[in-house]
Amino acid sequence: MTAGEPLVRWDWVAGHLDEIALRIGEHVELTAIAVGVGLLVAFALSLLVLRYGWLEQPTTFVAGTLYTIPSLALFALLVPYTGLTILTAEIGLVGYTLLILIRNIVGGIRSVPAEVREAALGMGYSRGRLLWEVELPLALPVIVAGIRIATITTIGLVTVTALIGQGGLGYLILIGIQRFFSTPLLVGAVLSVALAIAIDVALVLTQRAVTPWARAK
Amino acid sequence: MGAREVSVITSGLAWLADGAHWQGSDGIPLRVLEHLEITVLSVGIAAAVALPIGMYLGHTGRLGFVAVNVANLGRAFPSLSLLAFALPISFALGLGLGFWPTAMAMVPLALPPILTNAYVAIRQADRDTVEAARGMGMRELQVLRIVEIPAGLPIVLAGLRTATVNVIATATLGALVAGGGLGRYIVDGLALQDVERLVAGAVLVALLAMGTEAAFGLLERASRHTLAVGREP
Numbered sequence: 001m002t003a004g005e006p007l008v009r010w011d012w013v014a015g016h017l018d019e020i021a022l023r024i025g026e027h028v029e030l031t032a033i034a035v036g037v038g039l040l041v042a043f044a045l046s047l048l049v050l051r052y053g054w055l056e057q058p059t060t061f062v063a064g065t066l067y068t069i070p071s072l073a074l075f076a077l078l079v080p081y082t083g084l085t086i087l088t089a090e091i092g093l094v095g096y097t098l099l100i101l102i103r104n105i106v107g108g109i110r111s112v113p114a115e116v117r118e119a120a121l122g123m124g125y126s127r128g129r130l131l132w133e134v135e136l137p138l139a140l141p142v143i144v145a146g147i148r149i150a151t152i153t154t155i156g157l158v159t160v161t162a163l164i165g166q167g168g169l170g171y172l173i174l175i176g177i178q179r180f181f182s183t184p185l186l187v188g189a190v191l192s193v194a195l196a197i198a199i200d201v202a203l204v205l206t207q208r209a210v211t212p213w214a215r216a217k
Numbered sequence: 218m219g220a221r222e223v224s225v226i227t228s229g230l231a232w233l234a235d236g237a238h239w240q241g242s243d244g245i246p247l248r249v250l251e252h253l254e255i256t257v258l259s260v261g262i263a264a265a266v267a268l269p270i271g272m273y274l275g276h277t278g279r280l281g282f283v284a285v286n287v288a289n290l291g292r293a294f295p296s297l298s299l300l301a302f303a304l305p306i307s308f309a310l311g312l313g314l315g316f317w318p319t320a321m322a323m324v325p326l327a328l329p330p331i332l333t334n335a336y337v338a339i340r341q342a343d344r345d346t347v348e349a350a351r352g353m354g355m356r357e358l359q360v361l362r363i364v365e366i367p368a369g370l371p372i373v374l375a376g377l378r379t380a381t382v383n384v385i386a387t388a389t390l391g392a393l394v395a396g397g398g399l400g401r402y403i404v405d406g407l408a409l410q411d412v413e414r415l416v417a418g419a420v421l422v423a424l425l426a427m428g429t430e431a432a433f434g435l436l437e438r439a440s441r442h443t444l445a446v447g448r449e450p
Contacts, residue, residue, distance in 0.1 A: 007305060068427050070386030073419035076403045080225040080412050149292070156295035160390070163407060173301045177393055182305045189298035196293040 009183045020172070020187060027168040027195060030158045033090055035151050038097030045098070046105035047131075056106070063099040071096070071157050075164050089161040096157060097150040104146025108139030137211075144207040148200055155196045159188070169195070229416030238417070243401070245421065251397035252425065255316065255388045259323035260331075260381050267328050268373070271335025275369075276361055284336035291329030296387040299325055304394060319391030319398075326387055327380035334376025338369025370440040378433035385426045389418075399425065 013020070049056045066074075074092045082088040112135050120134045136143075162170030169192040176185025232238060239245050274284045299322040307318035342365040350364045366373070389400030402418025405411065 065427070068382065068430055069423045070389055070419075070426055072389045072400065072403055073386070073422040073426075076407065076415045076419040077423075079407070079415065152289075152292045156292070156297075159295040159297040162297075163393075163404075170295075170297050173297050174393070176301065177304065185301045185304060189295075189301035192295045192298045193293055196295070200293065 005182070007182050008186055012183045013187060016184075020191070023167060023169050023171055023188070024191065024195065026166070026171075027155070027158050027192070030086070030089060030093065030161060030166060030168055031151065031154050031199075034093035034154045034158075035097060035147065037090065038094045038101055038150060038154075039147065041094065042098050042101035042105060046102050046109070049102070049106050050109060059102065060099070063095075063102060066095045067099045071160050072163065075161065079164060084165040086166055088164055089158075089166045093154055093157055093161070097154060100150045100153070101146050104142050104149075105139070108142030108146075109135050111142065112138045140211050141207065144203065144211075148203050151203065152196050152200055155192065155199065159192050225412060225416060228413045229420060232413035232417040233420065248397060248399050248401055249421070249425065252385065252388055252399045252422075255320055255323060255391060255396070255398055256381060256384045259320045259388075260327045260377070260384055262320075263324050263327035263380060264331055264377065266324075267331035268335050271332040272339050272361065272366070275336040275339025276357070276365065278340065281336065281340070285333055288329040288333040291325070294325065296322070296326060297390060299323075300390055300394065314395040315391070316396055318394050319388060319396040322390075323384045323388055327384050330379040330383070331376045334372050334379075335369075338372035338376075339365045341372070342368040371437045374433060374437045374440055378430065378437070381433065382426050382430050385429055386422065389422055 045059055049059055069077075071092060074095070075088060078088045078091055082091065109131075116134060116138065117130065120130050125134065158166075158168045159170030159173060162168050162174050169188045172184040172188030172191075176182060176188060233245070241247070271284060274280050300318065303318040303321035304314075307313065307321055310317075312318070339361070346368075347360055347364055350360045355363065388396075388398050389403055391398055392400030392404035399418055399422045402414050402421070406413075406415025406418055
């Protein structure tokens with residue numbers, strides 16, 4: 001951005017490979033924790049919603065309202081309570097995954113044909129076995145679709161958590177902005193996009209591997 | 218809630234209530250106005266590009282795969298990275314910091330949902346009705362204007378809503394590149410460790426986003442209502 005300076009200074013990149021690897025690691029870690037915890041919370045809430053139908057409206061309302069709050073604003077609102085910590089970042093990140101995940105888990109399980117459910121119950125399946133061996137496997141493609149969207153969204157939001165001191169690839173973008181130095185700026189930006197695409201592809205391949213029956217169609 | 222929690226919220230609200238924060242070049246009305254300027258300009262440009270393309274693709278039924286998946290592709294571009302890409306471009310064009318790089322980053326953010334929804338909206342118009350309209354001698358543009366657009370209006374509006382709310386939320390990042398808008402309070406609040414300012418900024422952005430969401434909800438409902446009234450049962 002300074003006149004005469006090339007857009008990307010490869011010598012800077014070569015000299016900072018360790019730092020870049022560290023930032024990628026932080027980014028993946030923040031994302032994995034958020035999606036992992038989000039999945040557990042969303043799964044529990046989804047089971048409750050499926051069991052007690054009246055819970056659906058309030059749950060979707062709360063998750064939907066949370067989703068509307070801008071990420072920077074949510075992180076900022078949490079800072080006075082939990083400080084500039086990883087907890088602040090994760091509370092926000094987990095909160096954003098809930099709407100997408102609950103919608104897909106509940107929708108996926110509801111889309112299991114009633115005949116299939118009846119047949120399993122007729123064969124003497126318990127409710128628990130019905131869930132784990134029939135409903136969840138059949139709902140898996142829809143659930144994985146939700147996990148994909150939640151993961152990609154989270155990777156994007158993690159860049160913002162650099163503002164509350166949590167590192168990740170957003171950190172490279174921030175120092176690029178602060179120092180008027182386009183190299184880390186672009187390295188951070190390109191890598192965060194590449195990371196999102198790479199993880200999405202990995203999730204698609206995993207889904208294909210664990211649902212071989214879906215491929216036959 | 219403990220005393221500390223209460224004090225954070227009340228001090229944020231006290232900051233908002235302070236008359237001194239409602240005037241001048243860092244005053245709330247001006248910051249809201251700056252925020253809306255960025256939003257209207259970037260959503261406007263995105264709509265001017267995406268609506269005709271989406272509607273054309275929907276009308277002809279071409280490139281449906283692209284139109285539907287462009288939204289997924291857009292999601293892979295984190296908002297902060299869009300800003301990072303926009304900054305060198307803005308400098309190369311001599312537009313500098315602040316407003317322009319922010320607007321430049323917001324346009325690609327707003328494009329995908331508008332394009333995808335415009336495509337879906339036109340595509341899902343009842344094909345028999347479209348054929349009937351053609352049979353009555355309507356030209357293609359008339360079919361689009363009289364049949365397909367009114368039927369798909371709620372979906373088009375839903376796309377605009379997603380785009381606008383996204384932009385309102387994300388335009389806060391513009392403050393990082395010396396832009397105005399409500400992000401100013403959040404970024405300055407973080408930098409100065411001024412919790413009241415931070416909380417006030419966050420509350421204002423959240424309110425603006427949720428208010429816009431609600432306003433579009435009403436608009437969508439109204440567009441459906443018009444359709445229901447216009448149609449004989």
